Amino acid sequence: MYKIAVLKGDGIGPEIVDESLRVLDYIATRFEMEFEITEANFGGSAIDKEGHPFPVTTQKIIDQSDAILLGAVGGPKWENAAIRPEKGLLSLRKYLNAYCNIRPIICFDPLKEMSPIKLDQDRKVDICFVRELTGGIYFGKKGIKESEDTYAYDVEAYSVSEVKRISRRAFDLSLSRDKRVTSVDKSNVLESSKLWRREVISNSKDYDVVLDHMYVDNAAMQLIKNPYQFDVILTNNIFGDILSDEASVLAGSIGVLPSASVGDKKALYEPIHGSAPDIAGQGKANPIGMILSVAMMLDNSFNRKDVYNFIYEAIEKTLKLGYGTIDLNLKYIHTTSEWTNQLIETMEKTE
Ligand code: IPM
Numbered sequence: 389m390y391k392i393a394v395l396k397g398d399g400i401g402p403e404i405v406d407e408s409l410r411v412l413d414y415i416a417t418r419f420e421m422e423f424e425i426t427e428a429n430f431g432g433s434a435i436d437k438e439g440h441p442f443p444v445t446t447q448k449i450i451d452q453s454d455a456i457l458l459g460a461v462g463g464p465k466w467e468n469a470a471i472r473p474e475k476g477l478l479s480l481r482k483y484l485n486a487y488c489n490i491r492p493i494i495c496f497d498p499l500k501e502m503s504p505i506k507l508d509q510d511r512k513v514d515i516c517f518v519r520e521l522t523g524g525i526y527f528g529k530k531g532i533k534e535s536e537d538t539y540a541y542d543v544e545a546y547s548v549s550e551v552k553r554i555s556r557r558a559f560d561l562s563l564s565r566d567k568r569v570t571s572v573d574k575s576n577v578l579e580s581s582k583l584w585r586r587e588v589i590s591n592s593k594d595y596d597v598v599l600d601h602m603y604v605d606n607a608a609m610q611l612i613k614n615p616y617q618f619d620v621i622l623t624n625n626i627f628g629d630i631l632s633d634e635a636s637v638l639a640g641s642i643g644v645l646p647s648a649s650v651g652d653k654k655a656l657y658e659p660i661h662g663s664a665p666d667i668a669g670q671g672k673a674n675p676i677g678m679i680l681s682v683a684m685m686l687d688n689s690f691n692r693k694d695v696y697n698f699i700y701e702a703i704e705k706t707l708k709l710g711y712g713t714i715d716l717n718l719k720y721i722h723t724t725s726e727w728t729n730q731l732i733e734t735m736e737k738t739e
């Protein structure tokens with residue numbers, strides 16, 4: 389029996405999580421697995437209910453779980469909150485020591501035409517980001533100094549041990565892929581990047597992988613110019629945040645992309661998209677990123693690569709049949725839950 393903490397969060401979070409749990413239900417029956425789901429408040433909705441985006445009650449539920457599923461957090465309603473929902477998310481990642489964020493840019497064939505980037509018909513983009521998630525500028529010293537010319541600051545800093553553990557994760561992952569790692573930095577300007585590059589090189593010596601380095605500005609261009617050149621892209625926290633959103637354009641919609649945040653303990657699974665408050669509650673959300681996050685959980689936390697593959701293939705089949713949500717320009721436009729019905733039907737028809 390696997391215990392799963394479920395944090396639906398804000399905006400479209402609850403809708404996509406609900407649909408992904410219906411898929412998990414089907415998986416439980418089909419593969420004879422048992423899951424115990426416990427919901428907990430998180431993000432803006434937790435501010436409303438418990439006065440904090442990451443309340444102690446949620447912490448306790450997480451402590452007792454084997455893995456965590458998260459929808460999305462944030463929205464205009466909490467823009468001026470004392471502690472914003474986004475801060476709750478950063479605290480959760482830190483709490484779990486989930487320093488390694490794995491973001492595969494999954495490009496389903498039926499969505500190729502949806503990308504505004506001209507893609508090669510016979511080649512497949514297959515990139516996986518390994519983003520450092522609990523350090524760097526998002527967690528550095530920050531503040532505002534009121535004066536005649538008031539200024540604010542955020543410090544980007546990395547230690548040797550932080551770079552070591554994330555780079556080794558990237559090299560390890562690349563071994564099960566094409567054994568190529570591109571490390572992104574800005575070492576022509578930043579001290580923190582100089583240390584980053586030095587440590588990445590030093591750790592690469594223990595691996596039989598091809599390592600290259602790219603300045604982040606060039607990487608932003610290369611992703612669009614020639615995305616086929618990349619296998620694993622290793623980044624610090626902020627560069628990975630920005631570049632993974634950019635790369636999502638190659639997949640056709642940010643709505644289809646999942647992520648896993650892993651560390652030494654239990655892992656957190658969430659789609660890379662945000663809470664999309666403008667379309668919340670209208671059945672317009674794409675549940676695929678969330679469903680694939682569930683699939684990543686089954687593979688990574690529960691060792692069921694076979695179930696991951698089963699879900700992945702069913703999603704691809706459903707898209708091939710022309711079923712999509714409103715962000716996908718496919719033949720049939722479905723609501724969030726209609727699309728999930730279609731997916732489950734596809735699964736039922738698969739032997
Ligand atoms: C993401 C998000 C978060 C981040 C925000 C919501 C704090 O953009 O997961 O990419 O910057 O990490």
Ligand code: MG
Nearest residue numbers: 629630633660
């Ligand atoms: Mg982001």
